[in-house]
Amino acid sequence: MPDAKAKIALDVNGEPIEVAFAPHKTLLEVLREDLGLTGTKHGCELGECGTCTVLIDGTPVLSCLVLGLACAGRRVKTVEGMADGGVLHPLQEAFAELGAAQCGYCTPAFLLTADALLAETPRPAREQIKEALAGNLCRCTGYLKIYEAVELAAARMRGENAKPARETLYGQP
């Protein structure tokens, strides 16, 4: 028999909302099934792949391992909350520009993890980017375009007029 629904209030992508759901549901399920925010994906639902990453109060968490109930009063950010109105976030812009999103399935999680990294570390070294993204699996890109997109976005967020290097898009001469 379905459980009686529980209701919580939280902030999702800057909007206060109330949502009712079966109390055993994970945040991943609440986002996808009860709030219709299907931009958050799942790859294992066991906390192994990082694909369901969202930000809770600015920190990357695996939404498949967090109960929805635990998010009462918290601030949740999903990929749907990254763009500012019709303007893409610099990370989204850079991912699109460099082809850092191929199939796009792991992309929301990488974007949010990188978003949290850049909030704390505006000028990350390559090794810091690798470290920050080590919990997210991507099978398409080999991660290289993702690193480059994070670096490009970071530069632009610092106000630099950064452009992708020619070899990034065309290879070595």
Place this chain on the structure above:
Amino acid sequence: MGSRKKKKTTERRKDGTGMQRQGRSECRVVGTALRKVDATAKVTGATRFADDLSLPRMLYAKLLRSPHPHARIIVIDASKARALPGVKAVLTGTDLPIPFGILPVSQDEHALALDKVRFVGDPVAAVAATSEEIATAALDLIDVQYEPLRAFPDAIDAVEHPDPSIHDYADAGNIHKLIDLEFGDVDAGFREADLVREDLFFFEGNTHLPMEQHAAAADWSPGGRLTVWSSTQTPHYVHRALAKVLELPAARIRVIACPNGGGFGGKSDPFSHEIVVAKLAVLTGRPIKITLTREEVFYCHRGRHPTLMWVKTGVKKDGAITGMHFKSLLDGGGYGSYGVASTYYTGALQTVTYPIPRYKFQGARAFTNKPPCGPKRGHGTPQPRFALEVHLDKVAEQLGMDPAELRLRHLVPPNSLTANWLRVGTMGLGRCIEKVVAGSEWKRRFKKLPHGQGIGLACSSYITGAGLPIYWNAMPHSGVQLKCDRGGGVTVFCGSTEIGQGSDSILAMIVAEVLGIDPGHIAVVTGDTDLTPVDLGSYSSRVTLMTGNAAIQAAERARDLIAPHAARKLEVPAERIVFADGRVFDVEQPEHGLGFAEAVQLAEAAEGTVGTVGSYTPPRSAGRYRGSGVGPSPAYSYSACVALVDVDPATGIVRVPKIWIAHDVGRVINAASVMGQIEGSVYMGLGEALMEEMAYRGNRNVVHKIPSLLEYKSPTTLEMCDVVTYVVEDPDPNGPFGAKECGQGPLLPVPPAVANAVYDAVGVRIDEVPITPEKVFKALRRKDKGEEPRFGPTRFPEIPWPEPTRVPPPWEGGDGTAVEQSVGRTVARHA
């Protein structure tokens, strides 16, 4: 790129469809790094993958899977499950008794096991319920009685024990397929050789591991139309399988391929879950969805066949090959899948890199009680390429030659036929080798790095689309329709499937190039059997070449349709009309012209709705022998790779800090996509080289050891190496604007390059992948004890090979047919 050739490519092209009329320098769109047409949707989370679909009144399906690797089903009692509140339907094998399978020669799967299960995870029953929780609970209420049978954990066991047979069809016992092809007298080749060398290799099976779990949804309208959405790479083949198994007219079935969250070949078969949701939608009259768990994705598998290989090669002192004999034994798992083609592929492409004047290939595929193997990126060719490239490294050492030099001296010439009658067109391997040798400072490093550090080189080639369709037919492999709107927009309809490789963008770029309009003014509709003409699917690296050529034909026809009306308005001869920069104008006075939209309007006013079609069929292959259908391709891509490794002699741990890769792509269409495909291939090759394996507990019920993303090791950011990529362009006349594939080929040289580098680093040969620390450690121990410094297989089993099909190579005369048909075969064949 500084090395870009300046000459125009126009004169290289033969007449016919799909040929560009403009040289490289005139291209405005092709060759640039364009943002992909679906990029914004993908970075905003707006892309709707199959599991993102939700329909009103939707039910959820779950599959009950076998806990036995090999067993007869005695009885299934689903009465308790049917009685559970919320359960709407339960299916078992007898509800879907018609077999299916991707290849016409192996229609050996049932949506739900009919009388036998053949691997742990084989689907047995299905439930439709109002929630996933109820469906899952209902599975526990289905009582299945099994009679366990002897299970076969690996190919050698299956070859050596014909009983009990896993299937009631096979070439011999539990050997699904036997192949014996002979192109010239290899023994004569060995007699001419200065050195003859034999080696054994093993390539462990691995899986695609797409981040998206397979999902499918179905909806049945009371009017009698079925719609199925699926994360499939091959909607056309799913369409055919659904029509067959459900006994519905194909005209009443619509298959929509959702964008795939990664495919890599793993979503290329028609699957049980797709047929089951379709049947359940028909039965319940409600929409229904199934999403596989990650564990179930491991059971779907269809990944790399574990392959045991033996190779014997004769060479002259200068490294010229005089003859090669190659044997492979593939562990197929429980069903046919693409396996017959995979088996042929383990012997097909050895000949397209270095000239092999006489060649013999024997291949066998065994049925075993594991999830079925099938096509994974490189389909059947990474295994023999690993064997061949490590083998050649050993040959070079014995001859005292630099392995790069050995390869450079002996390259298959462009525009030539191989011993097995493959027609090689452009061939850029030499330039690829030169690029990685220079970039990696090969000559300064090879054999000169300190102990523990090493460098290795390997090369490869891959098809740009299979020359023949999966089921025999004379129709095009790819079709495109164009609709030109009077507002100036153009919609491209094509059955191709976007799996992240960028196929939607290729269509937009090519049509934009030919019609001279902004790619942003083009809408792309793909992968929908109701709306789009057939494209066979996203497999065999065929999509850019085949849909690209079809798109060129459709766009050129649109240009030809519009041009006369623009010419009349401009009062110039039609042959002077040019389409570029969103305008249609006189080439001799470019300011004299119209906007593209206005030109379309003139055409529409005169001719009615402006739409065209284009299609593509590959050129006929040269071989005419049985088995010649696997290997031919309109064009072959080439890659060369150098890997730098650090090996810790104390632990055997191998780290790969850097890889140099050069890939002959013919011609770049979208530069950013080409880079992404090459880098992604290197990544996947690195995973296969170092860690990825489908491992089973052979003595414990043949259960998959590690059906999870945590335990199935794949490279994270911490294992991924730096990659230096060189894109080599040598436009191929068969490719759209000269393009060849780039999504699979660059994977192939990575595992052998790493293996060769490990040898350079610590002097031990690891003749199997993955190259795990324990294998390196064991080989180092053997070296210390004065034994053979090697880890790898030690025997190839006896196989009841059939009489060979003897086909003289082109230089020995003949026309590509076998001189004597297979006679005296002792084993029965069944279709």
